[in-house]
Amino acid sequence: MSIVKNSYTFILSVKGLAFILKAGYGINSLHRIEVVMRYYSTRNRAESAGFAAAALTGLAPDGGLFIPEEIPRYPSAVCSSLGTMDFHDIAFETIKPYVDSEIPGGVLEDIIRSAYPFTAPLIETGDRLVLELFHGPTAAFKDFGARFMARAFSYLRRNEDRPLHILTATSGDTGGAVADGFFGIEGISVTVLYPKGRVSPLQERQIAGLGGNISALAVEGSFDDCQALVKAAFTDADLRKRLALSSANSINISRLIPQAVYYAAAAGRSVMGCANSDGEATPRDPARQGGRERPWKGGPLTMCVPSGNFGNLTAGLYAMNMGAPIRGFIAATNINQTVPDYLATGDYRVRPSRATISNAMDVGAPSNFERMAAHWSYGDLRRMIRGVPVTDDETREVIRTVYECRGYYLDPHGAVGWKAVDKAARNRDGGSNPEDGPAAILATAHPAKFAETVEPLTGPVPVPASLKKVMEREPKALTIPADIAALKEVL
Numbered sequence: 001m002s003i004v005k006n007s008y009t010f011i012l013s014v015k016g017l018a019f020i021l022k023a024g025y026g027i028n029s030l031h032r033i034e035v036v037m038r039y040y041s042t043r044n045r046a047e048s049a050g051f052a053a054a055a056l057t058g059l060a061p062d063g064g065l066f067i068p069e070e071i072p073r074y075p076s077a078v079c080s081s082l083g084t085m086d087f088h089d090i091a092f093e094t095i096k097p098y099v100d101s102e103i104p105g106g107v108l109e110d111i112i113r114s115a116y117p118f119t120a121p122l123i124e125t126g127d128r129l130v131l132e133l134f135h136g137p138t139a140a141f142k143d144f145g146a147r148f149m150a151r152a153f154s155y156l157r158r159n160e161d162r163p164l165h166i167l168t169a170t171s172g173d174t175g176g177a178v179a180d181g182f183f184g185i186e187g188i189s190v191t192v193l194y195p196k197g198r199v200s201p202l203q204e205r206q207i208a209g210l211g212g213n214i215s216a217l218a219v220e221g222s223f224d225d226c227q228a229l230v231k232a233a234f235t236d237a238d239l240r241k242r243l244a245l246s247s248a249n250s251i252n253i254s255r256l257i258p259q260a261v262y263y264a265a266a267a268g269r270s271v272m273g274c275a276n277s278d279g280e281a282t283p284r285d286p287a288r289q290g291g292r293e294r295p296w297k298g299g300p301l302t303m304c305v306p307s308g309n310f311g312n313l314t315a316g317l318y319a320m321n322m323g324a325p326i327r328g329f330i331a332a333t334n335i336n337q338t339v340p341d342y343l344a345t346g347d348y349r350v351r352p353s354r355a356t357i358s359n360a361m362d363v364g365a366p367s368n369f370e371r372m373a374a375h376w377s378y379g380d381l382r383r384m385i386r387g388v389p390v391t392d393d394e395t396r397e398v399i400r401t402v403y404e405c406r407g408y409y410l411d412p413h414g415a416v417g418w419k420a421v422d423k424a425a426r427n428r429d430g431g432s433n434p435e436d437g438p439a440a441i442l443a444t445a446h447p448a449k450f451a452e453t454v455e456p457l458t459g460p461v462p463v464p465a466s467l468k469k470v471m472e473r474e475p476k477a478l479t480i481p482a483d484i485a486a487l488k489e490v491l
């Protein structure tokens with residue numbers, strides 16, 4: 001505990017929570033004030049950085065990931081009004097404690113307004129809710145993180161003249177969202193590494209079709225190889241000397257934090273019992289509506305998160321621990337089930353990734369696991385999360401039956417989530433349990449992005465306008481072997 005005194009104010013800080021006593025107003029006006037959040041490496045609690053340094057360097061110098069020293073709590077007035085607040089106001093209240101003192105409130109408001117001309121509707125399909133995260137320009141949830149990050153970087157670098165070079169590995173959707181988020185931003189260039197032949201034609205156009213300050217490298221290898229190359233580049237002393245490097249995949253804390261926003265917004269709405277009406281891009285066949293035999297009545301949500309690198313789920317854990325009314329999580333994976341196996345056995349074993357139809361989740365060594373393990377014990381994680389792996393056959397079957405019964409089109413990632421809720425309900429084990437309340441599946445991508453998988457099962461999927469434009473672009477990527485020397489040469 002410390003007390004700082006200046007001419008008008010006393011700042012009393014207890015365990016990181018600070019209150020300001022305004023002399024003129026007497027002791028009963030206690031205002032919570034801006035507390036400077038520090039970030040630590042997951043591998044070293046001794047040194048800390050502010051938000052700007054943590055965001056702009058991406059990875060800590062020791063190879064660890066930055067985590068906030070503590071997860072802030074929403075003020076109780078915010079917590080109780082999440083169900084009625086505007087999405088932008090929830091974003092402001094969620095992000096503010098993490099960036100205080102480095103991004104002034106007015107700037108943060110502008111960033112949020114410009115980053116999110118779209119929201120995340122919570123759609124009711126009978127007894128099941130879908131949190132649609134694909135209403136942004138690249139039709140995947142990564143727009144939420146990438147668009148905030150691009151604008152935050154642009155502000156944080158406002159006084160620099162050395163250009164910033166962003167290096168990012170993608171299994172599909174990150175690259176598109178990052179490329180789109182940074183396209184045309186002055187003083188920043190972006191190189192996206194993606195596994196050659198393992199992303200969809202549309203994703204490839206989103207990554208490699210922009211040109212300008214965005215370069216694309218098709219790596220002869222897997223996503224894990226791409227990720228390893230990025231990590232190698234970051235720890236390469238020679239490269240670090242030559243270039244101002246930063247990362248932009250889900251290891252970057254500035255991408256992770258804004259992803260907590262839609263969890264809080266959806267959780268608040270669910271408690272109020274108010275789902276959204278369909279959004280414009282909602283992929284629903286108006287001729288087929290059904291499955292409403294068990295109507296949804298509201299209540300705290302179990303959220304099912306289709307997961308690969310576990311950035312999205314980690315952001316959900318932040319929202320829950322900030323006080324958003326979330327019952328728990330289902331971590332849905334495809335057969336790359338490193339985390340579900342860990343939750344079941346306590347034994348964490350990374351393995352090579354295997355290709356599936358939900359390719360944005362083909363991750364055998366999820367990078368954000370290190371964050372989860374740094375914040376929470378195995379017991380904590382088991383209390384908050386159930387892991388459920390899903391096969392490609394199950395995924396296809398769910399895409400077909402959900403379309404047939406409810407007229408709703410799922411993409412392969414959302415379908416993994418849907419199936420995981422089915423399997424968890426059948427397989428109660430005392431953890432966070434979807435049977436005990438409403439479950440919302442995070443639909444992480446629009447099904448039209450994965451038309452080659454979805455359409456054979458459902459027929460033509462309605463295509464949102466944003467995606468129609470992308471298909472007209474010509475992809476221009478350079479192919480490189482999965483080798484750091486080759487990457488260094490290109491950079």
Ligand SMILES: *Cc1c(COP(=O)(O)O)cnc(C)c1O
Pocket residue numbers: 140141142172173174250306307308309310311312313360361413444445
């Ligand atoms: C990136 C991605 C995921 C996985 O998200 P993580 O944060 O890496 O767990 C799931 N679905 C889609 C469509 C994605 O693009």
